[in-house]
Amino acid sequence: MVRKAKEKKATRSLVKQRKEKILASLKELGGNVCQQIDHNEFPSINMPSRSIQNILYDPVTRQYILGKTEVKRSARNVRHIRPFTQLVWTASFADELSGQSRTSTLRDVFYSAQAYEMNFIDQAESDNTITDLETVLGAAREDFNVFPEERSAIFGDLTIEYTVPGYEGKRLNLASHPDGMMIGPALTNAEFVECKAKRIIAIEKGALFTRFVEEKVHEKHKAILVQTAGQAPRATRGLIRRMSQELKLPVLILTDGDPWGMHIAMVIISGSANAAHIRELNTPDAKWGGVWATDIVDYNLPSVKLTDLDIKRLYELRKDPRYEGKLWKKEIETFLRIRKKAEQEAFSRYGLTYIVDKYLPAKLEQMKM
């Protein structure tokens, strides 16, 4: 099915709406500060607390969220003046970035502050202020144009339309370049115009991404392929979520068969605890398709012994509320029983194309995708 026309308009307004919402929130934030000063009050900003006691797992949204405890940054409190000023400056810088359609990185924000004689001791301090601003706005920093430096890639039959300056209205089909397109600010802010794909497959390893492209998984299985390159950068997680929601596509995640691979999948699905203040980065309905511990057994894969660190990590995951589900529990127990792990490339022991010819179709059927 070709998703077109109607969906296109819907998508367009979503991108625009998000931008407008952020600019409005920033304006409101600044307006409130000005108003308080006009009323001869010490200006202050409230936000949910990010202390560990206030981070809760929410089984409904299937992610960590912040509880009801609030903190206040007030210019009345002499110990707050510094973080309050930093927060207000960061908000004004975010407004500047968004208004000019310029992007930045955490590091760049740290250095840029010096152009305004704003004083951060180190980048950790400016990073923390940006997280404060995310918490105040309830939005990811990518929404106010602060992007991670790491990039992952995408490939598949999805036509996008750019909204970034100089490219407005230009379209590109994401299957145009078989090495993959980088996922950065332009793609994050693009509209989805037309999509012939029926599913999204997120892949941890670059080697497997390239194998899938070469073996035409995008055609054979009508898949959009995303290379996460290890832990998926936030912009990539945001894009997977958007594609899944706006294009209504199921998401399959394929990682190495070890606790670290499981967690790459889990962060795409349920987000990370330290992003409990944001709700727009995870894809709760995405599924981890392997490499499972049981795959190592069933496919008799070349494997290596779990290290002490791997085992320690598995015990941590066992206690993590995000790993409550039946599948997760079974795989954690199997890893602990067989004490082995395997990489995605291990399927090459049956030939380079085995993973595409046999494993992937079996998995898609098993996962009902």
Next chain:
Amino acid sequence: MVRKAKEKKATRSLVKQRKEKILASLKELGGNVCQQIDHNEFPSINMPSRSIQNILYDPVTRQYILGKTEVKRSARNVRHIRPFTQLVWTASFADELSGQSRTSTLRDVFYSAQAYEMNFIDQAESDNTITDLETVLGAAREDFNVFPEERSAIFGDLTIEYTVPGYEGKRLNLASHPDGMMIGPALTNAEFVECKAKRIIAIEKGALFTRFVEEKVHEKHKAILVQTAGQAPRATRGLIRRMSQELKLPVLILTDGDPWGMHIAMVIISGSANAAHIRELNTPDAKWGGVWATDIVDYNLPSVKLTDLDIKRLYELRKDPRYEGKLWKKEIETFLRIRKKAEQEAFSRYGLTYIVDKYLPAKLEQMKM
């Protein structure tokens, strides 16, 4: 000037020639082994030695090369039978990959061996055999379709024509996607059809790459932008060399201002000592444009103190024959004197666009580009 028609033909034959040369070399290698067996001789393969004693710096090609000492892998010698067999299998696997236009990675080759009951103890052993094959053929492993997993990105006004299966004859302008295109097998094997750029700028950091795209450095300075993402992967170094030679474009390299950034530039320019057996990855005429130690002083950049490890590294570089030139010597001495380093993003202290508006034009003039 638009480089077209005539150059296009030349380029096309270069890509094709390289592929044909590799396939012919592999055939010759296998043919020699068969011939020796037919003549009732123990088969053997000769190659230059890669021992440290045989790695020499060549001031003419401005890179490390191998000397005249040769080693022989012979089936007559019982200690050689294993590496000899591994080398012959690797050559046949390389032939299979090239013939089928499939690519692979070092890790994938290790696992694939098991499909042939070829026995490598670990990946280090299979990696070493691939390096042996590079030495025998005098070609980079990318030429026989073994690619690094890491990818960097490119952006600029260069139209390429793909040669990989399913994309033969398709064209793409590399300025089509402002987040950048990944540099992988498809781009490495593409032909250069038309180029309006006048220079190549290789950039260490993703943040600066994105800044340059957003500030239209590709238009203002007619530049092809390459993001190396730290140490440039081999496929990226190969592509920079090809663009520099086939399109006759000068190359400017911009890195962080520290010994590690200097060495990122140096490896693009002169290659690495452990790739002394290959001559097709470096770009001797590329120039390191900064961030220089003298830039830290001249621009009064925010900086941090050199660590003990940084200083140790500078003393190593001082003894390295690749760092003989006047510019390198001056910058090493300046780093050691000021004991400071600075990141590319440090220019943001003068505003986000200062590096594009002021620093880059000054640098291009200074470097006569």
